[in-house]
Amino acid sequence: MIRISCAGAGALLLDAAHGAFNDSVQERIWAVARRMAAQPEILQAVPGVNNLLIVFDAVQYDPATLEHSLRAVWEDTLVDASPAREIVLPVTYGGTFGEDIPVVARFAGLTEEEVIAAHVSGEYRVAAIGAMPGFAYLTGLDPRLAIPRRASPRVSVEQGAVSIGGGQAGVMPCTSPTGWHILGKTEEILFDAHRAEPCLFRLGDRVKFRRVG
Numbered sequence: 001m002i003r004i005s006c007a008g009a010g011a012l013l014l015d016a017a018h019g020a021f022n023d024s025v026q027e028r029i030w031a032v033a034r035r036m037a038a039q040p041e042i043l044q045a046v047p048g049v050n051n052l053l054i055v056f057d058a059v060q061y062d063p064a065t066l067e068h069s070l071r072a073v074w075e076d077t078l079v080d081a082s083p084a085r086e087i088v089l090p091v092t093y094g095g096t097f098g099e100d101i102p103v104v105a106r107f108a109g110l111t112e113e114e115v116i117a118a119h120v121s122g123e124y125r126v127a128a129i130g131a132m133p134g135f136a137y138l139t140g141l142d143p144r145l146a147i148p149r150r151a152s153p154r155v156s157v158e159q160g161a162v163s164i165g166g167g168q169a170g171v172m173p174c175t176s177p178t179g180w181h182i183l184g185k186t187e188e189i190l191f192d193a194h195r196a197e198p199c200l201f202r203l204g205d206r207v208k209f210r211r212v213g
Contacts, residue, residue: 010058017050027079092213093184100181108144118142124207134173134191136201153179
């Protein structure tokens with residue numbers, strides 16, 4: 001059962017979450033987003049984690065009509081099994097690059113090496129892209145590492161920082177504030193406006209972290 005609510009005057013939020021993150025629900029979110037984005041009245045279809053934001057022109061279109069259309073598309077959409085790319089990111093863990101590993105280790109009841117091993121062994125998938133250009137919300141984090149975000153966010157975390165927050169993993173595409181915990185750093189460029197495809201990640205990509213250094 002989905003829930004649809006207004007998100008301001010010109011947007012609808014479809015929430016399909018029921019407890020823990022669900023991969024099959026997320027794949028359906030992607031498929032619905034593609035179909036809705038093809039409709040002329042839709043300005044943007046933005047997948048979130050088991051949710052979908054639909055943005056439209058509130059002056060020209062009635063939200064009740066669009067809600068009905070969105071429900072119909074959800075009910076009518078089948079998930080297509082499109083092949084996923086695999087992206088491997090080299091990461092330097094610990095030390096000045098991963099200052100929060102001791103905090104995560106104490107939280108999880110693990111050694112620092114066990115934290116790194118658990119992070120490296122994860123099978124991650126790009127569930128959504130947002131917050132900042134090129135930032136991917138990665139599902140598949142070992143549940144033992146699901147530490148709550150910091151009570152006080154850092155005001156500046158460097159580009160390339162490999163981080164975890166709640167039940168998700170991520171990599172900073174630019175230097176920015178964040179409340180996520182930092183485990184390491186990669187030299188890969190996640191977002192470059194001058195590339196033909198600016199974002200390194202696409203929805204559905206499978207991501208592996210490889211320890212270097």
